Amino acid sequence: MRKLIEQPGFDSANQGAAGKSHKHESAARQVSGQARYVDDMPEAANLHHVAVGVSPVTSGTITAIDLSQVKSSPGVIDVITVDDIPGHKDIGPVFPGDPLLANTEVLYHSQPIFAVLASNVTLARQAVLKAKVDIADTQACLSVDQAKTQDNFVRPPHFMHSGDFEKSYQQSPIQIEGEMLIGGQEHMYLEGQVSMAIPEEEDRMLVYTSSQHPSEVQKLIAEVLDIKLHKVVVDMRRMGGGFGGKETQAAQWACIAAIFASRNKVAVKLRLPRMLDMMATGKRHPFENRFKVATDNQGLIQATHVEINGNCGHSPDLSDAIVDRAMFHADNGYFLADSYIEGHRCRTNQVSHTAYRGFGGPQGMIVAEAMMDAIARKLGKDPLAVRKLNLYGKDNRNTTQYGMQVEHNLLADLIDKLEVSCDYQLRRTQIAEFNKNSSVIKKGLSLTPVKFGISFTAKHLNQAGALLHIYTDGSMQINHGGTEMGQGLHTKIGQIVANEFGVPLSHVEVTATRTDKVPNTSPTAASSGTDLNGKAAQNACLAIKHRLAEFYAEQLQGDPKQVVFTEQNVVLGDAKIAFAELIQQAYMNRISLSATGFYKTPKIHYDRNTGKGRPFFYFAYGASCSEVSIDTLTGEYKVDRVDILHDVGKSLNPALDIGQIEGGFIQGMGWLTTEELLWDDTGKLTSNNPATYKIPAIGDTPEIFNVDLYPRANDEDSIYHSKAVGEPPFMLANSVWCALKDAISSITDYQIDPVLHPPATPEKVYNAIEQAQTWLEKQS
């Protein structure tokens, strides 16, 4: 069903290491249980374990803490509260607001208040239960509405204006309003949060942590221990999944482990049990968004107002950038014409919501798709026709709400190709026919696009470093600032290095991310891992290649620019030498075989005062078509078929890219369907374990699942003209949500656009079905 497109023609030596579907570098070790995660590392003889004591209430003031029984509990070595933190007590990543351990105020349910060190993990966890903490309840803010009424925000709002929305809206014949209550999402990385801290000489600290952002963990540990950053080394070989949930959320546990290690001079491990992990760490932000859209009589958008309200939880964390990204993606691929986008960062007494694949983009983009469906139903048109009509134009209607011109736009052609390859029009007719004859089961179909901006919107993060060593047998180690969480970043970096030198991939070892090898790194986030670190690694290669080329050309009195690295040889004109041989010679001649590489993304800028700029280096595109069946008796549904055409530029590794597309799609489908976060009236998360929070299982994968790569190189100068692929495919799942609505709408002969707030659980689908049936009864 699916094709792996091998794409020839790389810029550098064309040795095939890049562009091929190499296996994930750890695959053989993963399948045989040999791949080591933090919890699997050999344990020091004096390893002790931490458990964390958390607040049983959502909002309050701590009036008394009695930990005497905790301290006397069997196996307990040490207990800490906020007063025992030597340095900074706040670990907010960008803005303050995240206490390492609660001060006197409790800001969210399950907020850590104290921590226990014991000889084994069970004793530590059992000791926690013996604490007596008195907390005087205070009024909790539990909803976006409440926060807005109370003017309760973690950060100031942000606005984007383009043209005169009010005027155009009033002048347009078709006006539609809508509201969307969008659920958040639990990351549910299979490996929970874990850190292990090992005290070294004097005040030095070595920390192994499952984190997407080792440099930030290093900085925060140094700050809480009140030491300089150079005393702390953070080592990160691999995560068992991250998805944004280990960008800022890993630091707290690493810091607590480090404090215990520092105080007690013993190795310390902190691993959260699953339920606590789900209750005490941030999630994808729930959003409550509203739109007003006006079109002409054909459905072409004239004016758009989108109000975006992110439920940020108790602190800013990364919410500023997340709500911004929702605003940047409220257009998805459509020209919003005269538009006004406002973004609010609402403070509630929930855990601080955080990065999650798409980073606000999905919650913005789903509004655009809701608008398309609403316009289509209002005008009695096929939603796909409305979508195509409103795509950004090539020469006009091509500027976003934040003033960025959409160049190299692939969507129109990409959608056309997918529409044909998935037989959209034929199936549309067949499904209409099926629905006429099927009273209980209804089918739905939808084709939706994705346009996703690539770059950190915080400009300074768009930099990366790499460190390359070549050893005297010609084998090499590359280290870079990115982290491996399953996405295959290390595989791609290895391919780039192997490709540059014309050596087999097996000659290149990508080593654990370490803050003492490449400093001051950015988080592995925003889909940027390969774009940034790949270029940095390439630059490190180029530095050594230049040295080797000059050395070799000097021997032959040739032109170093003509030296080529290919098929394990170095070639200059008719002369050639084995790569390993040249390395030996270079070593004997005292040529440095180690180099750093650095990269920063060009062209990007954004002015928050005007809401204008070019925050993205380029856009990644894609489109998907989903067909679903719904059971109108129960609201249960099945995704029957999915077709995807996605743009990864010139693929560095088609198999890995397809893995990201398929995996992202299913994760996005989970967000929009069965993954429902529920809090009770007191603000406690009730969907707090995998028995009550349901991510897609294996039977949810559509039986027909066709994924193709759109064969076109990135027009921008990215690494080998590939494109980022981590986040964009997540939003391909929007077509599932739209297809569910399409199936429900069929009950009314496609006359109404049903209200279906994501996640569309069977119960919510059932409620929307009832709403459609009631509407129908009223008509007759």
Next chain:
Amino acid sequence: MISFLLNNEITHIDQTKADLTLLEYLRDQQKLTGTKEGCASGDCGACTVVLAEVVNHGKNTNDSLEYRAINSCVTFLSALHGKQLISVEHLSEQKKLHPVQQSLVEHHGSQCGFCTPGFIMSMFALYQSPTQPDREGVIQALSGNLCRCTGYRPIIDATLKVCENKITDKFQKVEPETIKQLKDINKQNISTSNLLVPTSREELASAKATYPDANVFAGSTDLALQVTQQLKTFEKLIALGAIPELNELTESEHGLLIGAALPLGKLESSLLKHFPQLSELLWRFAATPIRNQASLGGNVANASPIGDMPPALLALNAIIHIDDGQQKRTIPANEFFLDYRKTALKASQWIESIFIPYTSPNDFVRAYKVSKRYEDDISAVCAVFNAQIIDGKVQSINSGFGGVAAIPATVSALNTALLGKTWSSKESFEIGNEILKQAFSPLDDVRASKNYRVAMLCNLWKRFWLETNQSTQKIETRIVHIPSVTEEVPHA
């Protein structure tokens, strides 16, 4: 002494904490860290290992090994006795990967890799089964393993592919030796001082008398949660896995007699042979690794209102056989559940077996479950209907419901009100609909709202009525493929 093969090493345990989980044993004591902890509650499958057991399918057949994937995080060590415990580290030969490992690598089926060892073990168990699975079979086998990275497509492909052309692997090569090693293990005196494993009803009665506070368990999939999730400590535990009467399955003339401690996985084929209409319910009951441990008796004794088998037992008029070591007695299923988690069982008693009478050709049975997710989820509502229709007239309607009351419940009013009615008449549907609308006052909780639950009771009734009437049975009412039920619907 608990004796077993740990991979290929004969291993004896004579001292252990009663409540030590198999996962802790592997990771902390044996330092076999390939097996992962994802949730410690049997919901994610990262901890999956395989138990191989000697089976004999009847006289004049050879002993063979049966391989079952289980969740090591909710298993106590008594489950190992007499079996081979296989962990992910043991699959490859030197550096040569096992075919299932190789296939997953070739299909790019691992990303972050944390769920991977669990998937590998479920794939391995499937690989050892004699049949070649189709896509549905693969999904069933891997239904207890969650992956957050891949979207599963490459894992499904890898499993289908490797099962297409199975080769004799290292386990099959040494199967006779393994069988001999396992058969040589003593089947008596299994108990350790804290973890008691009685081998007869007398021993069980005596163990219960000596340690009246000790919990008894069969599969431990529920009890272990109190250890891993609530941090409880059990000083003494009594395992039911070695008592013959509790672990037998008898297909008698009038019905199935199912030993209470028998894992659901072992009674699946017999149950579905006689009650094919339960296939959806059984297929959606937790997931394969849990079914390979969890017992029917445990599901009944727990009396959880969201257990999936009690509604079926109620609707099928099952009889619970009870023992205390001296006196045996029987209780009809509909008299067994008294109140929330409270049953007719006395402290000294245990369930020995459960008898399910066969249905007649005039009995129309359907078992439905509604949940957020198809695989490995707990019912929002479970409804099982059993209507006896003769000459188009209702003779009886037995029913069982889960998720709608404090106990698994039946609605006898359906039977009373519909007796003698013409089943195909719209009136029959309406009467039942009205009764079920009023029958329960369910809760709002994390799985569903009260309103939705009530609506589902009525709509599942509607589905039952549609599916069992000749005039409406052609209407497509299912979106998932349920193995077809071959029966004739009643004529009007």
